[in-house]
Amino acid sequence: MRAELGTLAWVFRREFGARFDSASALTVTVVFALVAHGLFFFLGHPVGDLQLPSFWAGGVASLQVVFAWLPLLFVGLIPALTMGAWADERAAGTDELLFTWPLSSRASVLGKFFAVWAFLGLALAIVILPLGLVTASLGNLDWGTVFGGFIGAFFLAGACISLSLFLSALFSEQLSAFLSSALLLGLLWSAGLLVHALPAGLADAVNYASPYAHFFDSAARGVFELKDLIYHVSLMAAGLWCNALVVEGRRWS
Amino acid sequence: MRRRSQRLNATLSILLLALAVVLVNDAARRHVSFKRDLSEDQLYAASPELERRLSQLDDVLVVRAFFTASPEQGKVQIAKSQLVSQLRDYEDMSGGRIRLEFVDPSTSSEAKLEAIRLGISPVQVPGRAGSGSRPQDVWLGVSLKYRGSERSLPMVMPLTLEYAFASELFRLMRGHTPKIGWFGPKVSATPEPGQATFQNARRALQLAGELVDMGSLATFEGVPEDIDLLMVVRPQGLHPRAAFAIDQYLQSGGRAIFALDNHIYPLDQTTEATHRVTGLEMLLAAWGVPLSSGIAWDPKCLSIGITQSVPAADGTSTKVRTDVDYTFWPDIGPEGFSEAVPVTARLGGLILYWAQAIIPGDLPETAERVDLVKSSEGSFIVDAPALWVLDPSLTRSQSIELNAAADSSSFAMASSVTGKLPSPFVEGGQYPGAPTPLEFFDAEMGVSTWDGSVTDEDVVSLGKDTHVIVIGDSDWLRDGQSGYFFDPDPRGLGSYSASFLGNIVDWMLLEEDLVALRSRTAIERPLTNFLEEERMERELTELSTSVNFDEAEMRTKAEDEAEAAASMRRASVMAAATGGSLLAALLLVGLPGLLRSRKRSLFEVPEGETPSKEVL
Numbered sequence: 001m002r003a004e005l006g007t008l009a010w011v012f013r014r015e016f017g018a019r020f021d022s023a024s025a026l027t028v029t030v031v032f033a034l035v036a037h038g039l040f041f042f043l044g045h046p047v048g049d050l051q052l053p054s055f056w057a058g059g060v061a062s063l064q065v066v067f068a069w070l071p072l073l074f075v076g077l078i079p080a081l082t083m084g085a086w087a088d089e090r091a092a093g094t095d096e097l098l099f100t101w102p103l104s105s106r107a108s109v110l111g112k113f114f115a116v117w118a119f120l121g122l123a124l125a126i127v128i129l130p131l132g133l134v135t136a137s138l139g140n141l142d143w144g145t146v147f148g149g150f151i152g153a154f155f156l157a158g159a160c161i162s163l164s165l166f167l168s169a170l171f172s173e174q175l176s177a178f179l180s181s182a183l184l185l186g187l188l189w190s191a192g193l194l195v196h197a198l199p200a201g202l203a204d205a206v207n208y209a210s211p212y213a214h215f216f217d218s219a220a221r222g223v224f225e226l227k228d229l230i231y232h233v234s235l236m237a238a239g240l241w242c243n244a245l246v247v248e249g250r251r252w253s
Numbered sequence: 254m255r256r257r258s259q260r261l262n263a264t265l266s267i268l269l270l271a272l273a274v275v276l277v278n279d280a281a282r283r284h285v286s287f288k289r290d291l292s293e294d295q296l297y298a299a300s301p302e303l304e305r306r307l308s309q310l311d312d313v314l315v316v317r318a319f320f321t322a323s324p325e326q327g328k329v330q331i332a333k334s335q336l337v338s339q340l341r342d343y344e345d346m347s348g349g350r351i352r353l354e355f356v357d358p359s360t361s362s363e364a365k366l367e368a369i370r371l372g373i374s375p376v377q378v379p380g381r382a383g384s385g386s387r388p389q390d391v392w393l394g395v396s397l398k399y400r401g402s403e404r405s406l407p408m409v410m411p412l413t414l415e416y417a418f419a420s421e422l423f424r425l426m427r428g429h430t431p432k433i434g435w436f437g438p439k440v441s442a443t444p445e446p447g448q449a450t451f452q453n454a455r456r457a458l459q460l461a462g463e464l465v466d467m468g469s470l471a472t473f474e475g476v477p478e479d480i481d482l483l484m485v486v487r488p489q490g491l492h493p494r495a496a497f498a499i500d501q502y503l504q505s506g507g508r509a510i511f512a513l514d515n516h517i518y519p520l521d522q523t524t525e526a527t528h529r530v531t532g533l534e535m536l537l538a539a540w541g542v543p544l545s546s547g548i549a550w551d552p553k554c555l556s557i558g559i560t561q562s563v564p565a566a567d568g569t570s571t572k573v574r575t576d577v578d579y580t581f582w583p584d585i586g587p588e589g590f591s592e593a594v595p596v597t598a599r600l601g602g603l604i605l606y607w608a609q610a611i612i613p614g615d616l617p618e619t620a621e622r623v624d625l626v627k628s629s630e631g632s633f634i635v636d637a638p639a640l641w642v643l644d645p646s647l648t649r650s651q652s653i654e655l656n657a658a659a660d661s662s663s664f665a666m667a668s669s670v671t672g673k674l675p676s677p678f679v680e681g682g683q684y685p686g687a688p689t690p691l692e693f694f695d696a697e698m699g700v701s702t703w704d705g706s707v708t709d710e711d712v713v714s715l716g717k718d719t720h721v722i723v724i725g726d727s728d729w730l731r732d733g734q735s736g737y738f739f740d741p742d743p744r745g746l747g748s749y750s751a752s753f754l755g756n757i758v759d760w761m762l763l764e765e766d767l768v769a770l771r772s773r774t775a776i777e778r779p780l781t782n783f784l785e786e787e788r789m790e791r792e793l794t795e796l797s798t799s800v801n802f803d804e805a806e807m808r809t810k811a812e813d814e815a816e817a818a819a820s821m822r823r824a825s826v827m828a829a830a831t832g833g834s835l836l837a838a839l840l841l842v843g844l845p846g847l848l849r850s851r852k853r854s855l856f857e858v859p860e861g862e863t864p865s866k867e868v869l
Binding site for chain 2: 017130133147227235
């Protein structure tokens with residue numbers, strides 16, 4: 001167990017460090033920040049049931065607009081961060097080398113997952129914190145809601161990353177991995193918009209199955225619900241388990 | 254063959270895992286209710302007040318939810334799921350004291366009859382979007398049964414469930430419906446144009462208890478003992494005998510709210526106001542809360558839109574819409590409310606109309622006074638004008654005169670007095686006194702007879718503890734017009750009146766938990782208004798009296814400058830936020846990358862950085 005943890009930590013360090021080696025990490029973070037801030041200050045959130053005016057038009061000290069956009073931003077951001085995680089290895093053939101190393105599939109998968117999750121947490125902080133500080137200087141910002149929203153977004157990101165990594169493991173090309181992940185996350189995001197048109201029973205089930213329902217209705221408002229945590233953790237566990245299964249299958253094939 | 258079996262195993266594992274995820278989440282959805290609201294407003298978690306009341310249940314509370322099992326509209330289904338979840342939360346909080354039952358009146362005729370008996374009726378909801386299906390009758394009512402008494406909520410929604418549920422629960426636990434005595438202008442089915450009516454306020458009071466018209470006061474029969482709260486609205490020329498009845502009701506431990514006006518303004522600006530005494534002056538003086546004779550002039554007031562003619566350079570005139578501050582309508586903000594009592598601690602605002610101040614009087618030693626609502630620091634008490642006129646130049650000249658003549662101050666507009674109160678009828682033989690001529694009475698109150706007799710009843714003074722609220726205005730209770738006065742629509746200005754009335758009534762009926770629940774509204778969090786600050790700096794917020802072309806042009810130029818300065822400040826804020834993010838990205842993401850001289854990946858391990866033996 002201890003050795004397994006040590007291996008996991010080593011994989012995490014290597015993967016997390018490797019994130020900073022390429023300019024893409026900086027590019028992704030900068031684009032994420034510019035888009036999120038632009039939407040927050042100028043557009044508001046005119047989508048679905050949660051319609052919010054922009055920061056200046058609303059005139060309210062709140063970060064709800066940026067939290068409302070995060071799930072959709074994740075649809076582009078998370079596949080961009082995970083597409084190379086396994087697809088690169090397959091394309092370069094380094095996965096063959098991996099399977100010869102005395103690393104368990106579980107440690108490799110978890111190491112990669114935590115590296116992306118930690119990086120995304122850092123990017124979230126880079127985007128949210130300056131917005132929070134500026135908003136607090138202009139009005140009475142409720143930091144409890146900001147904290148709740150941040151933690152909720154972090155767990156939502158974890159669930160999305162685990163699904164994206166699983167899809168990345170299924171493809172050998174980055175583009176395929178990116179498109180399939182973006183499609184899946186986009187479908188999950190749009191599920192919340194479809195409930196109007198679905199039969200009642202299905203609408204309820206689809207709404208509950210959508211990761212975003214476990215964010216908009218609770219964490220984005222600063223509410224921590226244990227069932228949301230169970231939902232996100234179970235989704236993460238399922239994604240990672242499937243990922244490990246695919247990697248393990250390839251190791252022995 | 255082996256690969257096939259591996260794939261089959263993997264597929265089966267994934268399916269089993271998916272099933273496990275579904276089962277775990279289904280169980281969590283049904284049985285896990287732990288929730289913490291981290292926000293300051295605490296709007297999304299059950300309140301401690303409700304939790305406390307549920308823990309005080311001595312018997313089983315039967316909660317029956319008359320819900321349609323399958324609403325066709327997806328959004329209604331989701332709302333129903335939220336309601337079910339909230340009711341289950343209450344069930345958990347009660348520690349087994351709530352028995353929750355779900356019945357569907359749309360499938361059971363027995364349940365439907367029961368729902369109708371309880372006053373619960375369905376609402377028609379449009380069918381599923383795009384499906385072309387017909388509207389559906391949806392039932393979302395709840396009934397509460399406790400110790401043989403039953404109350405119902407005809408229609409509940411997630412956001413309002415807690416307050417509605419708690420209100421009915423509190424009433425059931427109290428065991429009886431409070432009686433609220435109403436002594437005010439007579440209810441007319443066909444009011445004359447411009448005549449003030451109070452139907453919205455009466456309806457709001459009916460939600461809190463049984464409303465009883467106090468005709469007994471007009472006929473000098475006194476206030477019945479079973480009245481829990483007396484509401485006296487806009488009395489005019491009240492006979493001492495009626496004042497005595499009110500006084501003795503309070504001496505016996507009764508509670509009362511007085512909304513008083515000595516100056517009644519019609520909505521028609523060309524008709525003069527009437528100025529009369531209320532008839533309660535003696536009582537108010539004895540309690541230490543006398544009314545000012547004049548009315549409050551407050552620069553922090555409501556603006557009313559008017560159309561002005563502005564002469565142009567070519568001799569013609571153009572019509573300009575201007576907002577004029579009407580200083581006789583004080584706009585009380587959060588800073589004008591007392592934080593000492595829950596009833597006003599979280600109110601968003603209140604508009605008063607031609608209000609008199611509650612001036613400091615000789616407060617009895619046995620009583621305590623709290624000023625609930627105050628005007629702004631820049632206020633004055635002035636003689637009530639004969640007409641109400643919207644004239645910016647008049648207001649400005651009045652402002653200059655008043656500030657030159659005296660220091661401005663903040664005045665109490667509503668005060669609460671608790672404790673033992675002295676009766677003014679004990680000394681001086683004013684009670685029972687000689688009969689007052691009939692014409693002294695106000696016909697609007699329904700006083701029609703006086704037999705002139707004098708009684709020899711005992712006068713009680715400093716009797717039981719009582720509670721009185723005096724408000725120097727009654728217009729805030731008038732039915733809403735153009736968004737002003739008492740408008741139950743939450744989007745209207747008058748909704749402030751509804752919140753204030755609801756809070757003081759619950760307070761007087763000893764329902765402070767309900768006050769706390771109603772006060773659970775989002776705290777207003779306005780941003781610094783750059784434009785307003787820039788306008789203030791350029792003295793553009795002063796009342797507009799620009800009547801000639803040059804002045805109008807200068808004002809327009811100053812407005813443009815203020816707008817440009819505000820835009821610049823907004824841009825600097827955005828630059829600070831986005832610049833901060835970009836700088837953080839460079840320092841935390843870009844710099845570490847630069848410091849690492851070459852790209853590494855998991856399997857391009859540089860020499861000396863292979864995993865150690867211990868790790869592997």
